[in-house]
Amino acid sequence: MFDAEKFIEKSIAKLAKEIKGKALIAFSGGVDSTVCATLVNKAIGDRLLTVHVDTGYMRKNESLNVKKLMKQLGLNYRLIDASKEFYNSLKDVEDPEIKRKIIGERFIRLFEKAADEENIEYLVQGTIAPDWIESGDNLRDTIKSHHNVGGLPEEMKVKLIEPLRDLYKDEVRKVARALKLPVSERQPFPGPGLAIRIIGEATPERTEVVREACYIVENEIENAVEKKLMEKPWQYFAILIPIKTVGVHGDQRAYGYTIAIRAVQSIDAMTCAYSNIPHSVLDNISTKITNVLGKKINRIVYDVTNKPPSTVEWE
Amino acid sequence: MVRIYVIDNGGQWTHREWRTLRDIDVDTKIVPNTSSLNEIVKDNIDGLVLSGGAPRIGLSSKLGNCAEYLEKADFPILGICAGHQFMARFFGGEVKISKIPEFGKIELTLFNEDDPLFEGVPRESIVWESHNDEVSVLPKEFELLAESESCKIQAMRHKEKPFYGLQFHPEVEHTEYGEQIFKNFVNICII
Numbered sequence: 391m392f393d394a395e396k397f398i399e400k401s402i403a404k405l406a407k408e409i410k411g412k413a414l415i416a417f418s419g420g421v422d423s424t425v426c427a428t429l430v431n432k433a434i435g436d437r438l439l440t441v442h443v444d445t446g447y448m449r450k451n452e453s454l455n456v457k458k459l460m461k462q463l464g465l466n467y468r469l470i471d472a473s474k475e476f477y478n479s480l481k482d483v484e485d486p487e488i489k490r491k492i493i494g495e496r497f498i499r500l501f502e503k504a505a506d507e508e509n510i511e512y513l514v515q516g517t518i519a520p521d522w523i524e525s526g527d528n529l530r531d532t533i534k535s536h537h538n539v540g541g542l543p544e545e546m547k548v549k550l551i552e553p554l555r556d557l558y559k560d561e562v563r564k565v566a567r568a569l570k571l572p573v574s575e576r577q578p579f580p581g582p583g584l585a586i587r588i589i590g591e592a593t594p595e596r597t598e599v600v601r602e603a604c605y606i607v608e609n610e611i612e613n614a615v616e617k618k619l620m621e622k623p624w625q626y627f628a629i630l631i632p633i634k635t636v637g638v639h640g641d642q643r644a645y646g647y648t649i650a651i652r653a654v655q656s657i658d659a660m661t662c663a664y665s666n667i668p669h670s671v672l673d674n675i676s677t678k679i680t681n682v683l684g685k686k687i688n689r690i691v692y693d694v695t696n697k698p699p700s701t702v703e704w705e
Numbered sequence: 706m707v708r709i710y711v712i713d714n715g716g717q718w719t720h721r722e723w724r725t726l727r728d729i730d731v732d733t734k735i736v737p738n739t740s741s742l743n744e745i746v747k748d749n750i751d752g753l754v755l756s757g758g759a760p761r762i763g764l765s766s767k768l769g770n771c772a773e774y775l776e777k778a779d780f781p782i783l784g785i786c787a788g789h790q791f792m793a794r795f796f797g798g799e800v801k802i803s804k805i806p807e808f809g810k811i812e813l814t815l816f817n818e819d820d821p822l823f824e825g826v827p828r829e830s831i832v833w834e835s836h837n838d839e840v841s842v843l844p845k846e847f848e849l850l851a852e853s854e855s856c857k858i859q860a861m862r863h864k865e866k867p868f869y870g871l872q873f874h875p876e877v878e879h880t881e882y883g884e885q886i887f888k889n890f891v892n893i894c895i896i
Contacts, residue, residue, distance in 0.1 A: 660721055
């Protein structure tokens with residue numbers, strides 16, 4: 391079986407040897423990048439610059455919490471607010487693959503700029519096995535371009551280091567637990583963020599809607615898990631479907647968008663079964679979302695497909 | 706330590722096959738399907754897994770160097786999905802586009818519960834699928850081991866050689882007895 395302690399020891403030694411000068415890590419605050427940053431920090435200390443980008447497509451309060459985490463871990467960090475830039479570059483973009491590629495490219499350019507300013511030669515990413523498997527190569531079909539793999543531009547000025555490349559999520563969590571990191575049980579969140587949880591154009595207005603809906607789904611499901619009403623899903627969130635349907639609000643006709651709830655069980659996201667959420671919990675989520683987002687949302691649906699045939703995220 | 710390599714035919718779950726073998730203490734490695742048999746056997750392997758892949762075996766007849774492995778190997782081979790379909794085609798069976806492609810959860814029914822590959826697996830169990838093509842005619846030298854409602858050839862074995870083909874995916878987490886099937890294959894490789 392996978393031995394986390396041994397992996398930590400080996401990785402730190404390898405990274406210390408491999409990274410000659412300064413390195414930069416793309417930090418989302420999720421399990422993968424937090425484990426990566428901790429390992430590299432242990433190997434080369436302050437020669438590691440941790441960069442977090444607020445893309446505007448983050449979850450509620452996320453970048454604030456990430457800042458706290460970087461401080462808590464004693465990292466040498468920088469926070470870049472690029473939300474306007476990201477919103478602008480996704481204007482009128484509807485195709486999910488183009489969204490992912492634009493976001494991937496934007497990320498890299500921002501990191502390159504920071505790397506240039508600080509004479510950094512290495513870029514560290516928390517890529518894990520399913521990321522590069524799904525991103526495709528000469529042999530494999532592209533299912534989705536993960537922003538940290540397939541989204542990479544062909545020409546890059548920095549050298550790429552991916553310490554978690556051969557691990558699966560459950561193994562990364564084991565490493566996180568061994569390192570006593572507070573994020574070890576956090577659910578995965580895709581690099582392109584809420585942009586791929588909005589079907590069609592990811593406008594700032596739609597982003598606000600799906601951000602609130604995701605927040606409600608997360609809260610309600612976490613409460614239900616705490617009360618032992620259900621098993622903790624691998625991932626749980628909301629998707630905005632910009633299709634209008636008719637509703638009735640206080641004797642008046644309403645005409646708003648739809649929110650889909652997605653929750654799945656898995657150990658590594660290679661296959662997933664949709665979660666068995668009790669109806670009472672679905673009911674709470676539905677009522678809350680339609681109350682809070684009343685004017686914009688008047689219909690809630692639950693996604694009951696497994697992977698395969700579908701994937702976890704909708705785009 | 707028993708050594709079983711995974712031939713990569715470009716499947717989404719090739720890495721899972723590698724991982725399942727690694728988790729049951731097998732010395733394993735992912736090898737591209739362009740490797741020659743000589744390159745592989747010089748490592749003294751005890752068995753081979755042929756992964757699935759995007760190539761439509763129902764539509765094209767080549768799968769890297771898999772033909773060479775099947776022709777010359779004197780060790781056990783487990784073909785999965787496209788690997789299984791290619792094995793059937795290589796030995797004279799037929800592969801065609803599935804009338805009803807299967808994705809995700811399916812009930813598997815065994816015909817021969819005594820086969821060493823299915824030791825400890827009940828007659829009916831849940832397996833996960835992901836295929837557009839399927840074996841439509843079993844090769845003469847093969848025995849049929851399992852079926853599902855929409856796909857009649859889910860598992861097969863060569864009558865004389867230790868070659869197995871599976872349409873479903875034993876390597877994924879949601880296949881109920883997947884790890885057991887891999888353990889059984891390891892046992893077949895040790896004999």
